[in-house]
Amino acid sequence: MSTDLITELKPTKSAPLYGFWYPATTSTALAVGQMQTQVMLGQPILVCRDRQGKVAAMRDICPHRGMPLSFGHFDGERVECAYHGWQFDTGGRCRHIPALVEGSPLQPEKIGITSYPCQDQDGYVWVFLPDPQQPKQPVPELPRLPLPSEPYRMIQISTILDCTIDDGIVGLMDPAHGPFVHQSSWWRTKASMHDKAKTFEPIPNGFRMVPHAPSKNSGPYKLLNRLYGGPLTTTIDFVLPNQRFEFVQCGSMYVSSRATVTPVGEQQCRIDFAAAWNILPWLPFAKPLFRYFANIFMKQDKQAMERQAVGLKYKPALMLIDDADTPAKWYYKLKAAHLAAVQTGRPLDHPLKDRVTLRWRS
Numbered sequence: 622m623s624t625d626l627i628t629e630l631k632p633t634k635s636a637p638l639y640g641f642w643y644p645a646t647t648s649t650a651l652a653v654g655q656m657q658t659q660v661m662l663g664q665p666i667l668v669c670r671d672r673q674g675k676v677a678a679m680r681d682i683c684p685h686r687g688m689p690l691s692f693g694h695f696d697g698e699r700v701e702c703a704y705h706g707w708q709f710d711t712g713g714r715c716r717h718i719p720a721l722v723e724g725s726p727l728q729p730e731k732i733g734i735t736s737y738p739c740q741d742q743d744g745y746v747w748v749f750l751p752d753p754q755q756p757k758q759p760v761p762e763l764p765r766l767p768l769p770s771e772p773y774r775m776i777q778i779s780t781i782l783d784c785t786i787d788d789g790i791v792g793l794m795d796p797a798h799g800p801f802v803h804q805s806s807w808w809r810t811k812a813s814m815h816d817k818a819k820t821f822e823p824i825p826n827g828f829r830m831v832p833h834a835p836s837k838n839s840g841p842y843k844l845l846n847r848l849y850g851g852p853l854t855t856t857i858d859f860v861l862p863n864q865r866f867e868f869v870q871c872g873s874m875y876v877s878s879r880a881t882v883t884p885v886g887e888q889q890c891r892i893d894f895a896a897a898w899n900i901l902p903w904l905p906f907a908k909p910l911f912r913y914f915a916n917i918f919m920k921q922d923k924q925a926m927e928r929q930a931v932g933l934k935y936k937p938a939l940m941l942i943d944d945a946d947t948p949a950k951w952y953y954k955l956k957a958a959h960l961a962a963v964q965t966g967r968p969l970d971h972p973l974k975d976r977v978t979l980r981w982r983s
């Protein structure tokens with residue numbers, strides 16, 4: 622068995638990745654005519670929704686004297702700075718400077734704020750944060766949550782984690798913490814731990830745990846199997862920079878979820894979890910129920926990662942063991958490969974060349 626010291630991978634440790642889409646807020650939290658500020662990748666970002674319902678994003682800093690625009694006013698068309706009343710359209714272009722006298726040579730429209738591509742999709746307002754090292758990078762398509770059919774129900778939950786982006790992401794893909802962190806009589810217990818063998822394959826910018834029958838030791842899956850008669854399969858994808866998709870399918874029934882970890886600052890990130898499903902359409906209160914259980918899970922992960930962060934402050938050397946921590950190794954390698962590809966302009970040298978089966982107990 623080989624072990625890798627995480628410290629060997631230091632160069633990319635916790636660097637946020639630019640050139641990707643990140644969720645800023647939920648679609649419902651940004652009503653028509655509203656604006657909201659979010660710090661993402663250490664940058665203050667203002668998102669707003671105009672009168673037509675279109676979303677837009679710009680840097681939340683007034684180019685005049687640095688006042689965050691979010692302290693100002695948005696009328697559904699223009700953002701007005703709270704300090705000297707400069708007005709900007711949703712593209713970040715300055716449209717009015719109240720202090721100018723008529724005939725002034727200064728043209729407000731020559732002044733602009735950095736604006737970002739912004740999209741409303743799958744229940745979130747997404748912002749594309751470009752990579753300054755790749756000024757010509759075309760804006761990639763936003764990865765979609767697989768939603769094979771309508772109608773479906775959907776929930777979103779979110780929490781802030783006080784840990785680095787890498788620790789947050791590794792916590793998300795770690796298969797061995799389940800029986801310890803998410804221990805419960807209805808989900809799984811330590812006694813139900815057993816050998817697992819899962820096959821992974823490379824996908825663009827990530828890797829996939831290929832469709833397999835879900836864990837026999839988890840109660841809800843057992844129930845689904847009984848209700849819908851199987852075959853029940855789960856597919857789990859990780860894609861850079863921060864997305865974990867889990868797709869559970871049984872014929873035309875599905876539960877599709879995505880978790881993203883977005884860096885806020887160096888020592889803080891935000892987990893956003895969205896799940897959509899068309900199973901149990903007759904079940905009353907399905908959304909609050911699902912939200913309740915998803916929140917329990919998220920709180921358990923949050924507590925584990927925040928407790929870990931107490932130890933990580935002392936910068937201990939860490940280990941990644943085979944095979945339970947192999948996905949975490951791939952994540953670090955994938956991230957390094959992405960950064961190298963940006964540097965050299967060559968295609969990404971994917972760390973996973975072929976299908977491989979990992980074995981662990983959980």
Ligand code: FES
Pocket residue numbers: 683684685686687688702703704705706707
């Ligand atoms: S700082 Fe915004 S208008 Fe002056």
Ligand SMILES: [Fe+2]
Pocket residue numbers: 792793798799802803922
């Ligand atoms: Fe977890």
